[in-house]
Amino acid sequence: MKRWLRKAALATGISVLLLALVVGTAGWYWLERPMPLASASVELSIEPGTSPREIANNWVAAGVQASPFLLYELFRWSGDARRIRAGSYEIGSGTTPRQLLSKMVRGDVSQATVRLIEGWTFRQFRAELAKAESLKQTTAGMTDEEIMAALGEPGLPPEGRFYPDTYAYNKGSDDLAVLKRARRAMQTRLQAVWESRPPDTPLRSADDLLKLASIIEKETGLPSDRRKVAAVFINRLKISMPLQTDPTVIYGLGEKFDGNLRKVDLLTDTPFNTYTRNGLPPTPISMPGKASLLAAVNPADSNALYFVARGDGSSEFSDDLVAHNRAVNLYQRGGKPASN
Structure with missing residues (x-):
């Protein structure tokens, strides 16, 4: 009887062991x-x-x-x-x-990217973030002022304050997190460029640098012309000559701008009309990239005070009004005499 019980116990033990092996093998396989x-x-x-x-x-x-x-x-x-x-x-x-x-x-999360382009306005930045893949829209119902307050900078105008770049983010992140990174990136780059400024610059602050860089960004059609464009505006600031740049007027028109800048727009005084007011506009007019920031403190060695688009993306630069009028006649009026 005892022998039989021992055999039964042994058989049971073997069965349990085999079952454990089967389960373990199945578990490992799964x-x-x-x-x-x-x-x-x-x-x-x-x-x-x-x-x-x-x-x-x-x-x-x-x-x-x-x-x-x-x-x-x-x-x-x-x-x-x-x-x-x-x-x-x-x-x-x-x-x-x-x-x-x-x-x-x-924490090997999946990522997506959003690209914020040089020369865009903050409104365009927000529109791009709004359609970014798998990015939570926490700022969708917020005003620009509320966004800046959420970033810890209440009262600061948002225009120009964010660095244009391609930002990778974890899917499921929120848009405010991307804006925080873009804001920090602009602060870091702006300060570094400002510290490299020459002693004779007419720019009085890093904010002035940001404003001028935003204009250079909008006015440059060809990268090789960027420092020449910067030289024109720096030269004008040094002699208190109006900047007379169309992009600032267009920015001041806001959503009213229909793509056609009229003479009446140039004559109507607004805080952003650099034809009627001297100096820089009250805020930047776009998000400048690194090249425009650097050009603002490192303009070309030039006496030019004027430039006009040639129609191929490049510009013609002139030192005086007579030469500028000739260039305008050639490139903008097809060689026809200007009407008085």
Whole structure:
């Protein structure tokens, strides 16, 4: 009887061991087997505070064709459940359960980019952010003033204060986070350029530099002309000559500008009309890039006070009004005499 019991116990032990081996082998096989997906890739945004069970269920709801129970058990028994990081994740075909967990623990989030272009206005910046991929629109209902307050700079006009560049961000991030980075980038670059200014510059502050750079950005059609354009405006500022630049007038017109700048617009006095007012406008008129910032403090060695577009993107520069009128007659009027 005892011998029989010993044999039965041994058989049971072997059976349990074999069962454990089978289960273990099946578990290992499942961990290393790519999970079927409902589409070529599956994305999931994990909010802070989401429980491991919810994360498992959400992956399945998003398109991972696996058992939510098994996913949850993996998270739980691995000991890494509490190390899963919030963020937006994307997986493709071939991803195993083990790789999925590792990705979330590393915080290997999926990213997108948004490009903010030199010469754009803040309004154009906001429009681009509004259509950026997987970027939360936290500023959608905010005024420009409210956005600047949220950035910690209440009362500061937003125009020109953000550096144009390509910004990568984690999917699921918010637009205010991108604006914060662009703001810091402009502050850093502006200060560095301002510190490199020559002693004889007529610019009185870094803010003046930003204003002039924004005009240079809008007035330059050819990169090789940028420092020459800067020289014209610097020369005019030195002799208190009006800047007389169309882009400032256009900016002052705002949404009223229909693409056609009329003589009456040039004669109507506004804070941004540099034909009727001397000096720089009250704020920048665009977001200048690095080249325009540098040109404002490092203009070409030139006595030019005038320039006119040649029609091919380049400009003709002149030292005096007589030469300028000849250039205007040649490039703008097709060689016809100017009417009095």
